Amino acid sequence: MQKDIESLLAEHPFFRDFAPDYRALIAGCGKNTHFDSGQLLARTGDSANLFFAIRHGRASIEIHSPERGPLIVQTVDGGEIVGWSWLFPPYRWTFDVRAMEEVRAISFDGECLRGKCDRDPVMGYDFMKRFARVFMQRLENTRLQLLDLYGSPAR
Amino acid sequence: MEAPRVEQVPELMLTTPFRVRKNRRETVDTRTLELVPAGESKMPAWRPGQFMMLYVFGRGEIPISICGDPEESSVLFHTVRAVGPVSTAMCDAKAGSSIGVRGPFGSAWPAEFYEGHDVVLVAGGIGLAPLRPALYRIMSNRRRYARVSLLIGSRTPDILLYPREMAAWRKRDIDIRLTVDAAAPGWKDSVGPVTVLIPRVELEPSRTVAFIVGPEIMMRFVVQALAQRGIPLSRLFVSMERNMKCAAGFCGHCQLGPAFICKDGPVFPYSQLAPWLAIRNL
Numbered sequence: 001m002q003k004d005i006e007s008l009l010a011e012h013p014f015f016r017d018f019a020p021d022y023r024a025l026i027a028g029c030g031k032n033t034h035f036d037s038g039q040l041l042a043r044t045g046d047s048a049n050l051f052f053a054i055r056h057g058r059a060s061i062e063i064h065s066p067e068r069g070p071l072i073v074q075t076v077d078g079g080e081i082v083g084w085s086w087l088f089p090p091y092r093w094t095f096d097v098r099a100m101e102e103v104r105a106i107s108f109d110g111e112c113l114r115g116k117c118d119r120d121p122v123m124g125y126d127f128m129k130r131f132a133r134v135f136m137q138r139l140e141n142t143r144l145q146l147l148d149l150y151g152s153p154a155r
Numbered sequence: 156m157e158a159p160r161v162e163q164v165p166e167l168m169l170t171t172p173f174r175v176r177k178n179r180r181e182t183v184d185t186r187t188l189e190l191v192p193a194g195e196s197k198m199p200a201w202r203p204g205q206f207m208m209l210y211v212f213g214r215g216e217i218p219i220s221i222c223g224d225p226e227e228s229s230v231l232f233h234t235v236r237a238v239g240p241v242s243t244a245m246c247d248a249k250a251g252s253s254i255g256v257r258g259p260f261g262s263a264w265p266a267e268f269y270e271g272h273d274v275v276l277v278a279g280g281i282g283l284a285p286l287r288p289a290l291y292r293i294m295s296n297r298r299r300y301a302r303v304s305l306l307i308g309s310r311t312p313d314i315l316l317y318p319r320e321m322a323a324w325r326k327r328d329i330d331i332r333l334t335v336d337a338a339a340p341g342w343k344d345s346v347g348p349v350t351v352l353i354p355r356v357e358l359e360p361s362r363t364v365a366f367i368v369g370p371e372i373m374m375r376f377v378v379q380a381l382a383q384r385g386i387p388l389s390r391l392f393v394s395m396e397r398n399m400k401c402a403a404g405f406c407g408h409c410q411l412g413p414a415f416i417c418k419d420g421p422v423f424p425y426s427q428l429a430p431w432l433a434i435r436n437l
Contacts, residue, residue, distance in 0.1 A: 070340050145337070149310075149369070
């Protein structure tokens with residue numbers, strides 16, 4: 001039997017310990033999605049009115065370079081989320097997101113979520129704290145990548 | 156618990172000649188040397204985690220971890236990265252040439268004390284070399300351990316160590332996860348620091364031990380991530396690398412607080428070193 005969005009959110013690490021009534025509210029903005037390997041979840045410059053809670057599979061966050069082609073800057077796996085351009089104007093994706101293998105995810109309508117967060121600031125604050133934790137982790141990861149820790153000390 | 160120490164005998168201060176049987180290219184700047192005793196030299200007994208002092212005649216002596224299978228008793232394997240004059244000369248050593256060997260030195264990975272546990276091995280860059288003997292030891296006794304995960308971080312895919320061996324390791328029920336700092340399309344594993352792999356590993360924190368090798372900054376963040384999973388610091392073991400010269404605790408070059416990395420380490424429980432690692436310029 002196919003699980004409903006609320007049940008799927010209860011299994012996802014980003015939402016698992018959210019208050020059940022908030023989870024039910026948020027589930028109303030989500031729907032099940034599926035991407036084949038190589039398919040884009042998001043494209044740089046496009047309108048960003050979605051974010052994704054990855055359930056299974058791996059997706060790459062890419063930037064396209066005219067000289068070097070697409071470059072992967074980060075990957076996200078099942079149990080993680082991707083996309084926060086829906087949070088701030090001008091609501092445009094700043095990176096490509098591509099399925100590296102079959103990806104199953106829940107996609108959320110950003111406008112719907114923003115509306116619910118505005119109407120219930122307590123839930124909105126909880127939601128933003130969860131996003132802030134992800135921001136912090138991704139920033140820390142990026143800093144570690146920039147350090148080139150495994151580079152030759154002679155260089 | 157402390158990492159098992161191995162009693163040192165006076166002969167360990169003597170360099171004995173070994174012959175380079177093979178010099179195998181691993182990456183653009185890294186080679187694995189296979190050394191066999193020359194003349195009347197004998198093959199020393201060693202344990203996973205220990206290191207040898209290798210001497211390039213006329214150039215100098217440096218500490219290099221032993222990276223072979225502890226059950227292989229006729230050859231010493233050392234993976235060396237060319238970063239200075241001695242290690243560069245070592246990487247250039249031709250088959251048949253001589254290398255001086257002194258050791259083994261230092262403490263060992265305490266793998267045998269954690270049978271029945273989940274084991275997480277975390278390696279950054281060339282840190283996979285000193286971890287490999289522990290992995291071999293675990294694979295030889297695979298049924299005695301629960302889940303075994305090997306998390307590897309590298310700058311780019313082309314400088315990953317031992318890629319050809321990984322398929323065989325996976326067949327021995329080792330959950331290998333790779334991540335690189337940067338990759339082009341076609342790369343199917345993760346991109347990000349090695350810490351991104353830790354939340355994805357299946358483990359039971361109350362029965363998990365971790366062995367970690369890599370740059371100190373990496374190890375610090377790996378320890379934080381493993382501690383967030385609920386694994387106590389006393390079961391997180393790290394292999395340290397400092398300025399080791401004499402390998403016997405005489406010269407003091409590698410001293411960190413009350414410990415000499417060469418003699419008391421290189422393998423330590425993180426909890427033993429944590430107060431000293433927090434002191435800057437030490």
